[in-house]
Amino acid sequence: MAEASYPEDLLYHAEHDWARIDGDLATLGITWYAQDSLGEVVFFDLPAVGAAVKKDESYAEVESVKAVSDVIAPLSGEIVEVNETLTDAPQTINEDPYGAGWLVKVRLAEPSEREALMDASAYAATLGG
Amino acid sequence: MLCLLLASLRYVPAALRRTPLYDKHVEAGGKMVEFAGWEMPVQYEGVGAEHAAVRERCGIFDVSHMGEVEITGRQALELLQRLLSNDVAQIGVDVDGGGAQYSVLCREDGGVLDDLFTYRLDTDRYLTVTNAANHERDLEWFRLHAGDFPDVVVADRLEDYAMLAVQGPVARGVVQAISDRPLPPRMRAARRRLAGHEALVCGTGYTGEDGVEILCAPEQAPALWDELVRRGATPAGLAARDTLRLEVCFHLYGNDLMVERGPIEAGLGWCCKEDTGFIGAEAVRSVREAGPAERLVAFEIDGQGIARQGNPVEGGGVVTSGTMSPGLGVGIGMAYVPAAQAEIGSALRIDVRGKMRPAVVKQKPLYRKGS
Numbered sequence: 001m002a003e004a005s006y007p008e009d010l011l012y013h014a015e016h017d018w019a020r021i022d023g024d025l026a027t028l029g030i031t032w033y034a035q036d037s038l039g040e041v042v043f044f045d046l047p048a049v050g051a052a053v054k055k056d057e058s059y060a061e062v063e064s065v066k067a068v069s070d071v072i073a074p075l076s077g078e079i080v081e082v083n084e085t086l087t088d089a090p091q092t093i094n095e096d097p098y099g100a101g102w103l104v105k106v107r108l109a110e111p112s113e114r115e116a117l118m119d120a121s122a123y124a125a126t127l128g129g
Numbered sequence: 130m131l132c133l134l135l136a137s138l139r140y141v142p143a144a145l146r147r148t149p150l151y152d153k154h155v156e157a158g159g160k161m162v163e164f165a166g167w168e169m170p171v172q173y174e175g176v177g178a179e180h181a182a183v184r185e186r187c188g189i190f191d192v193s194h195m196g197e198v199e200i201t202g203r204q205a206l207e208l209l210q211r212l213l214s215n216d217v218a219q220i221g222v223d224v225d226g227g228g229a230q231y232s233v234l235c236r237e238d239g240g241v242l243d244d245l246f247t248y249r250l251d252t253d254r255y256l257t258v259t260n261a262a263n264h265e266r267d268l269e270w271f272r273l274h275a276g277d278f279p280d281v282v283v284a285d286r287l288e289d290y291a292m293l294a295v296q297g298p299v300a301r302g303v304v305q306a307i308s309d310r311p312l313p314p315r316m317r318a319a320r321r322r323l324a325g326h327e328a329l330v331c332g333t334g335y336t337g338e339d340g341v342e343i344l345c346a347p348e349q350a351p352a353l354w355d356e357l358v359r360r361g362a363t364p365a366g367l368a369a370r371d372t373l374r375l376e377v378c379f380h381l382y383g384n385d386l387m388v389e390r391g392p393i394e395a396g397l398g399w400c401c402k403e404d405t406g407f408i409g410a411e412a413v414r415s416v417r418e419a420g421p422a423e424r425l426v427a428f429e430i431d432g433q434g435i436a437r438q439g440n441p442v443e444g445g446g447v448v449t450s451g452t453m454s455p456g457l458g459v460g461i462g463m464a465y466v467p468a469a470q471a472e473i474g475s476a477l478r479i480d481v482r483g484k485m486r487p488a489v490v491k492q493k494p495l496y497r498k499g500s
Contacts, residue, residue: 039160039368040175042453043435043460045484061482063435065176065453066368068482087433 004032007098011114012123013074015056018098021114026075029102030062030093033127038064041093044086044103051079053106055113060103062093075113077106148193149291149347153354157364164367165261167194172366180372180455182363183336187297189362190370192342193350196264197290198271200255202281209255212274213247214392214413216402220249226319227251229333232400234267235409239391239416243267244382246333248318256286256329256344260382274408291350293343295362296373300340303360304330312341324356335370337377337494376456376496378427378463384438385425385449385463394421394465396493424471425449427495428479430460431487436479442466443478443485456496460486 010018016034020027035041043063053059058070059079082104086092093101118126145168154161159170170191172179182188200209209217215232222228227249234242243263248256259267264287271283295304304323305312308330313319318331328345345353358364371381380386380395391409392401393416403410403417423446430436436451442464451462470477475490 039172040177043433045434063453065372065455066171068435068437 004036005098006032006120006124008120010098010120011074011117012120013056013072013117014123014126015072015074017072017074019074019114019117020098020102021075021108021111024108024111025080025105026077026108027102027105028074029097030071031123032097034069035094035097035101038062038067038069040064041090044083044090044093046082046084046087047079047104049079049082052109053077053079053104055110055116062090062103071103073106074117075106076109078109079104080107081105146194148191149350150191150193150354153351154191154364157358159364159366162367165194167261169194170364170366172368173364176366176368176372177455179363179365179369183297183338183365183369183373184456185298187295187300187303187340187362188336188365188369189354189357190294190296190365191292191350191354192294193291193347194261195292196259196261196267197286197292197344198257198259198264198268199250199284199286200257200271200281201253201284202278203253204278204281205253205255208271208275208278208281208283209247209257210405211277211407212271213245213257214397214401214407214409216405217247217255218405220247220255222249222252226313226317229316229318229331230400233386233392233397234270235392235407235413236388237409237412239393239409239412240388241382241386241390241392241395241397242270242388244380244386244397246331248329248331250318250329258292262383289346290344291347293345293350293354293357294334294336294340295343295357296334296336296338296340297362298339300338300362303357303362304341304343306360307356315339323353326353328353335379336373337379337496337498338373371450372452372455375450375452375461375463376454377494380425380463381450390465391416391421393417394423395425421468423465423467425463425465426471426475426490427463427493428461428477428488429454429457429491429495430462430479431476431489433460434481434484434486435460436462436464436481436486436488440482441480442470443480444470446470446477448479454495460488461495462488466490
């Protein structure tokens with residue numbers, strides 16, 4: 001995806017992560033800005049299904065050619081599904097960061113944590129235009 | 130989610146130096162980062178495409194951040210023979226230019242201060258290309274020792290040259306098409322007019338591909354860059370330069386070479402000629418004779434994962450360079466390991482941020498043409 005984009009239907013964390021909330025489940029991923037800053041993603045080390053993730057803490061690592069980066073959880077919960085397709089095609093994170101490039105799905109532990117996340121325009125504003 | 134490493138890559142303080150090609154990089158969509166005090170393009174379109182362009186066709190790199198030191202005078206050879214590890218007397222010269230030679234610069238204890246290419250420009254004139262991060266220290270070292278040789282002048286030529294590396298299987302063809310005369314062969318350097326610009330063309334590079342490196346006046350670099358890009362050279366950044374050189378196991382100073390280690394353990398004994406009496410020769414000789422305690426090996430990760438600089442190797446080693454190889458599709462790198470673990474085929478276990486990743490010691494270079 002060549003052009004910056006921050007879909008309106010997602011919630012955002014300042015560490016460049018997004019969440020798509022559906023009831024007590026949330027799909028998590030990294031933002032267009034994050035994947036653009038990293039450059040071509042060459043490895044995503046899948047976390048384990050069943051592992052706990054805690055808001056504001058790292059739950060996985062994503063690697064580009066040049067850098068390793070922690071992925072910070074925007075919300076707390078338990079991982080119920082991981083995107084297995086990223087093992088063979090980690091570049092999907094660059095190509096479609098909000099769709100096929102999702103990272104994990106979690107069952108939310110504290111649904112009220114969403115109050116602390118930003119909407120698309122607030123997040124885009126943190127990037128300084 | 131961006132870690133400190135990435136944050137530091139993105140942060141570009143105002144005091145950084147820019148090469149004469151800075152505007153060209155920005156025009157081409159280069160992502161500019163700090164490198165050794167310079168603001169350099171880490172990539173344009175993407176490291177994968179740039180890497181492939183160099184392996185398959187032709188890429189062009191701005192390496193103007195590298196420094197140049199010119200050594201002139203009747204004792205130029207004597208000074209260089211004292212400083213450089215290789216036998217500088219072997220660099221020939223004739224009416225159509227001179228030879229090129231790789232060497233290391235050592236301290237008395239054999240610790241490596243830099244690795245350098247030296248070109249012979251004339252009978253008593255040599256040009257040595259330094260790594261950007263080491264240029265000032267090298268210059269000081271050259272000048273300190275030049276004091277013992279009255280008939281030699283050491284001149285800082287960093288400001289006088291821009292440097293372009295044009296690399297890839299068709300790179301020579303691209304440059305030849307704008308050259309007034311045939312290009313010098315590998316490991317030779319000669320003056321040529323390229324699209325009308327005076328340049329020193331050198332049959333050297335850092336990618337494992339055929340090609341040339343071009344030194345020219347800074348003010349001529351943008352026109353030369355444009356002409357070569359117009360003729361099909363793909364701009365390539367530091368990220369591709371790193372993956373290309375690591376696949377063929379070329380050393381990067383600051384990663385794989387350092388003052389704490391000598392050339393023998395780095396696998397650079399081939400460019401050390403102790404009989405010339407260079408500074409550090411005795412230390413190098415004793416390590417060569419006794420055998421080094423550790424060796425720099427090339428490895429491939431067996432399975433998933435990418436080892437990085439600083440990752441410990443079980444048994445007392447350390448990774449000095451690591452990346453994902455675009456050509457091989459696996460994590461690759463180089464590491465210093467105890468000599469007993471350095472045999473080809475040895476199994477290594479690398480601690481990658483708490484996860485033990487298996488790796489195998491491989492023959493250098495890791496990437497071979499057509500493999």
